[in-house]
Amino acid sequence: MTRRLLASYLGLVLLVLLGLEVPFGLLFARAETSRLSNSIERDAGMLAELAEERIEENSTDELPELATDYAERTGARVVVVDRTGAVLTDSTATTPVGTDLSAQPDIATALRNQTTVGTAPDPDNGTQTRYVTVPGSSGETIRGALRLSYPTDVLGGRVHDIWLTLALTGLGVLAAATLIALALARWIIRPVHALERATTQLADGTLTNPPATNLGPPELRRLAASFTHTATRLQHLLTSQRAFAAEASHQLKTPLTALRIRLENFEPHLDPAVHDSLDEAIGETERLGRVIQGLLSLARLEATATTPEPTDLDAVVADRAATWAPFAAEHHVHITTGGRPAGHVRAIPGALEQIIDNLLANALRVSPSGTTITLATCRVPQGVELHVIDQGPGMSETERRRAFDRFWRASDTHHDGTGLGLPIVEQLTRASGGHITLEAAPGGGLDAIVLLSAANAPAPHPQAPADHPARPHQGQGPRPTAPPKPIGAPEHARR
Structure with a gap:
């Protein structure tokens, strides 16, 4: 500038x-x-x-x-x-x-x-x-x-002399104007650069060096003062939100857990005729816990600024497929992987695991017995696509457009989703610099397509078969014997 x-x-x-x-x-x-x-x-x-x-x-x-x-x-x-x-x-x-x-x-x-x-x-x-x-x-x-x-x-010669005199005079004026213009430009740009650095710091989460309010023209001084005031208030709000997200989880889970235990303790003392109502009450308590967990997860995602990092997509896909395979087998559903090795993509730490877990949970809820859920990756000009394809009843175009709204569930759904799974997936995908779309799968079912940016230095990794153990992703720790329960992935089933 x-x-x-x-x-x-x-x-x-x-x-x-x-x-x-x-x-x-x-x-x-x-x-x-x-x-x-x-x-x-x-x-x-x-x-x-x-x-x-x-x-x-x-x-x-x-x-x-x-x-x-x-x-x-x-x-x-x-x-x-x-x-x-x-x-x-x-x-x-x-x-x-x-x-x-x-x-x-x-x-x-x-x-x-x-x-x-x-x-x-x-x-x-x-x-x-x-x-x-x-x-x-x-x-x-x-x-x-x-x-x-x-x-x-x-x-x-006389004309040449006067032109030379004029040229030297012009160069002198231009040199003086250059020095003045350089000093003026730096005087104007210095507070702009300070604002730029402060904006970058604020985008990273914390404003450590607020811009000086005594540099540059009066307009930029007022702008710096206004920015500092706004940034201070924003940081206070973010701090309050982080504090709420950190404290609310414990404060809300404890009474819900106690309520569920007391409801379960009522079972031996109740008439068998009301056991169904008791089971429904316990189920609603569990659903409320999942809703609270989903809301807190969204609050953490919105309050935390994380930089995407290179992540081995092939390793994560193979690991999550192997983790979910036994749980899917209990429902007589097969999980398979396909496509070509995708290599490394850019994603915030832990995002790919949560994205795949929520999409698999969502697909497993609606997959009929004897069907297959496919995890496939492929490279496209825009980056790398991850497909999670089920053979369930699918969704209409209107339902696909509304599927990412918070708490939205299809009017004919018959199970206890919270309507927060896909919004969390979308939030994680956006934070990783990508986007997610829902398309009708060929032959029926739903195709959830997650588009992510390829890392600068791709490192292809062979996919592990779904029915064989896969090496855990770095930093992921040992693979559990059962898949973690995702945060209330919304359903797209029909009655």
């Missing part, structure tokens, strides 16, 4: 300099040309009068001294001819005395008592010159002519 500000300032200064110096340079060149022409014409007229006097008085031997003296002082060339066009003197001694120049146009015109002004190559050396040829006459009597010429490089 500093470079852009500096470029804008210097561009404006350069535009102003060009707008002032170019017209001034052109005006000076035109004025210098006009001044030189007027000077030549004036001097030529005076020299012609002096030469005419010398010719009239038959003192032509004084003409060489007159011409040479003027030429030495001005750098011009003076040629004087008599009324027949014969050379009387040439200040450069290039043209011999007596040479007939009457055939040259400017001399012929002057001998007809007319003045000629123009620019043309010197007839002797070819140098471009600015010349004036005037008659030496008294009234109608013409006694000779005089040609006064200046090399145009004299004029070009």
